[in-house]
Amino acid sequence: MTTDRLRVGVIGAGIGMFHAQAYAALPHVELAAIAGLDTERVVALAARHGVERTYREYEELLAQPDIDAVSVCVPNALHAPVTIAALAAGKHVLVEKPLARTPDEGRAMIAAAEAAGKILMIAFNHRQRSDVQWLKEYVDSGALGRIYYAKAYWMRRQGIPGLGSWFVNKAMAGGGPLIDLGVHVLDMAMFLLGEPEPLAVSAATYAEFGPRGLKGWGAKQSTGTSVRYEVEDLGTAFVRLAGGTTLLLEASWASHGSAGDDYGVVLYGTEGGAELTIKDYAQDQTIRLFTDVHGLPHNSMPRVPRGEDGHAAVIRRFVAAIRDGAPPIPGAADGLRRALVLDACYRSATLGREVVIE
Ligand SMILES: NC(=O)c1ccc[n+]([C@@H]2O[C@H](COP(=O)([O-])OP(=O)(O)OC[C@H]3O[C@@H](n4cnc5c(N)ncnc54)[C@H](O)[C@@H]3O)[C@@H](O)[C@H]2O)c1
Structure with missing residues (x-):
């Protein structure tokens, strides 16, 4: 286990609020940035957790080289494009349920995780x-x-x-x-x-x-x-x-x-x-x-x-998978079977x- 801090970003400020709260509560994790089109909600969430960097479009957050991992908490149609872009940018990804709208989108996400050698988990919090x-x-x-x-x-x-x-x-x-x-x-x-x-x-x-x-x-x-x-x-x-x-x-x-x-x-x-x-x-x-x-x-x-709390448990597991090599459960393969x-x-x-x- 490394003692370095893991820097995470949250994309989307609806259910993303629960992700932000869970990251903020973990040791060795820095909630470093939040992105979302609804600036008021994003800024309020960032202020609550002392986060300095806020962005509108997800691409701006993904361009930050020091961010190791992201939560993808955007509308379902964006799960595949945002996840694939995040993996290509070298980030580990925790994506909200459902994995994607279709099995084909889900397969593309899993292939992107394999190609990048990064973790892709899904937030089945219940x-x-x-x-x-x-x-x-x-x-x-x-x-x-x-x-x-x-x-x-x-x-x-x-x-x-x-x-x-x-x-x-x-x-x-x-x-x-x-x-x-x-x-x-x-x-x-x-x-x-x-x-x-x-x-x-x-x-x-x-x-x-x-x-x-x-x-x-x-x-x-x-x-x-x-x-x-x-x-x-x-x-x-x-x-x-x-x-x-x-x-x-x-x-x-x-x-x-x-x-x-x-x-x-x-x-x-x-x-x-x-x-x-x-x-x-x-x-x-x-x-x-x-x-x-x-x-x-x-x-x-x-x-x-x-x-x-369910989200806190998923996020604890996501961080443990990245930092300690714990099994990434629930994984994207479960999300694909549901799809x-x-x-x-x-x-x-x-x-x-x-x-x-x-
Ligand atoms: N696990 C759960 O219990 C749970 C509960 C609610 C929602 N969800 C899931 O979370 C996802 C989001 O749902 P929600 O209720 O938070 O929706 P929402 O509409 O409240 O929030 C969506 C967020 O995505 C942001 N967004 C959209 N396009 C973006 C872009 N291009 N760049 C950056 N940010 C962008 C919006 O600005 C907003 O902050 C959905 O997939 C939904 O299924 C899961």
Whole structure:
């Protein structure tokens, strides 16, 4: 391990705020620069962490030779170009989810990391939750037996992010809640299941509220007038995995139902079952386990202690991968596997039939 300070830059000042905060809290790391087009937000973030260098365009930050690594926290369409440019400039990269809009973009990013000999990691922050990590260990202990069916969901009642913003523009975002929220729970489920190969997908998507200007974040954002809205507001998919396991994936930004802003994973195994239920980002009492005890159904609720913030955990791992050669987890390859499933979801929804993942 080197004692030199690692100099990092953050590109994008939305979720980039969490990246900046996590870097600023780490020893041997200097948060050296922040870039973003929204100058006011960038300057305020820089001031909060005593960062002297701020830029508008990402290219200006990447031109700084002393910066070793960057977080790429920009709209999805820019993940590939900014990441590839950063790697070419010799920086290690932590990119926000989703890896990219398409598998082809993801492959180009991974090839760029290999060519540059630099680390490329992805911010799957929800996977870092202490309950998810505990459940992974429990699953790996064999306690559930063979898991043959799983569900992963992120359902919101009212939470279309930014009606009229890049989030609802197909070219900028690549899709709606499936690629935005579904990618997180798909990641959690595939991680818990031990990364089985995805084989085929049958999916459907709907846009029932967005085009009417309804159900934006917060009641005041429901305009009730038609807006340009190009992505789904609910997606559902049935995913066939190697070994016969199947996964039901659903994601919504807007729906008439009991959900607030709820996500989780359900696992059905031959010896036991598990439900991870996170209502409105709750941290406690999120896991229920199901089995039979002496011939009778038995439920239990392990109390998993809270862990560190998800972004803080990802960024600690990113810095450890660069400085100490720790495994770069979650890596870009996981991001690419999620992109393959999501791409198949959108193709299947368009075609109206199951599609095979090549
Ligand atoms: N992991 C999570 O929990 C989580 C949460 C929210 C968003 N995200 C992801 O983070 C990314 C950004 O989302 P957001 O909500 O922060 O969006 P946002 O619109 O709030 O912020 C985007 C930022 O990118 C900057 N930007 C755009 N073009 C740029 C350019 N050419 N050069 C420099 N900066 C540029 C903008 O100025 C802005 O600061 C998305 O990929 C999104 O999926 C992840």
